[in-house]
Amino acid sequence: MEIARTRVDLDAMIDRSRPVVLVPTMGALHDGHASLMRLARERAGADATLVVSIFVNPLQFGPDEDFDRYPRTEEADLDVCKREGVDLVFAPGVEEMYPTGVPHALDADPVTVHPGATADILEGASRPGHFRGVLTVVAKLFGLIRPDLVVFGEKDYQQLALIRRLVDDLCLRVEVVGAPTDREPDGLARSSRNRYLDDEQRQQAVTLSRALRAAQERASYGVPAARWAAMSVIKGEPAVELDYLALTETNLSTPPDYPEPGSEGRILIAARVGTTRLIDNMPLVFGGGG
Numbered sequence: 001m002e003i004a005r006t007r008v009d010l011d012a013m014i015d016r017s018r019p020v021v022l023v024p025t026m027g028a029l030h031d032g033h034a035s036l037m038r039l040a041r042e043r044a045g046a047d048a049t050l051v052v053s054i055f056v057n058p059l060q061f062g063p064d065e066d067f068d069r070y071p072r073t074e075e076a077d078l079d080v081c082k083r084e085g086v087d088l089v090f091a092p093g094v095e096e097m098y099p100t101g102v103p104h105a106l107d108a109d110p111v112t113v114h115p116g117a118t119a120d121i122l123e124g125a126s127r128p129g130h131f132r133g134v135l136t137v138v139a140k141l142f143g144l145i146r147p148d149l150v151v152f153g154e155k156d157y158q159q160l161a162l163i164r165r166l167v168d169d170l171c172l173r174v175e176v177v178g179a180p181t182d183r184e185p186d187g188l189a190r191s192s193r194n195r196y197l198d199d200e201q202r203q204q205a206v207t208l209s210r211a212l213r214a215a216q217e218r219a220s221y222g223v224p225a226a227r228w229a230a231m232s233v234i235k236g237e238p239a240v241e242l243d244y245l246a247l248t249e250t251n252l253s254t255p256p257d258y259p260e261p262g263s264e265g266r267i268l269i270a271a272r273v274g275t276t277r278l279i280d281n282m283p284l285v286f287g288g289g290g
């Protein structure tokens with residue numbers, strides 16, 4: 001396994017004679033990230049060049065967010081990558097990705113990606129500018145690595161939807177694969193931020209996935225019943241401070257209260273447990289009444 005820290009290293013090390021498949025991450029790798037690497041390998045084939053990028057992207061963090069304290073565990077991350085048969089890790093520094101400075105201000109000089117209206121709801125409403133940062137760094141990674149296929153997790157469902165739009169709308173010619181959310185045995189979605197939780201908060205955090213499952217079970221009775229089921233689970237755990245709970249169509253638009261029987265939707269949640277902000281989502285199948 002090789003490690004490239006600059007674009008010059010990257011160009012020297014990447015084997016473009018084989019299909020290139022990319023798994024972008026911010027490091028602090030856990031089994032969820034490993035499941036993406038396995039899916040990437042499975043989809044691209046044994047002879048593909050499997051690249052994992054590790055970059056904590058300052059542009060997607062707001063001024064009051066956890067950029068400085070975001071976990072950085074490079075040695076352990078490289079072990080995970082080795083174990084999963086990664087060929088090349090791209091781990092650039094901030095100055096390599098933003099040579100003229102991080103363009104936080106909207107009137108900064110470098111070109112950035114304007115993500116459109118879907119970026120203003122849900123995560124985007126709580127984290128202004130977040131998806132501009134995500135899509136900008138993803139576009140740069142695509143330009144540097146030029147992957148044939150990329151894998152992103154459904155764990156960040158709105159992000160996955162926006163990356164599909166980035167690729168379609170800007171004609172980027174890369175295949176986007178969504179990977180199912182990998183969970184702890186009790187249902188908690190694996191996340192790099194779970195390590196901020198103490199033992200008590202870790203128990204409380206499972207409330208998020210329990211609420212989503214409760215909604216799944218009631219979705220056949222329509223949107224209001226499913227929402228009520230999820231909300232009653234959340235209200236049962238006062239330590240969980242809800243940011244949003246949204247039931248949507250699969251493209252994140254607002255569904256009618258009683259969607260067509262058999263139609264699919266999504267439930268998405270964001271909440272704080274202590275100071276840690278967690279997100280999760282699950283698929284829904286509406287209608288039918290039974």
Ligand code: AMP
Nearest residue numbers: 025026027032152153155156181182190
């Ligand atoms: P991050 O390092 O948090 O930016 O995540 C890198 C990629 O891993 C993103 O595509 C995430 O959606 C994905 N990911 C994070 N957690 C999980 C999980 N529990 N299961 C599957 N994919 C995940």
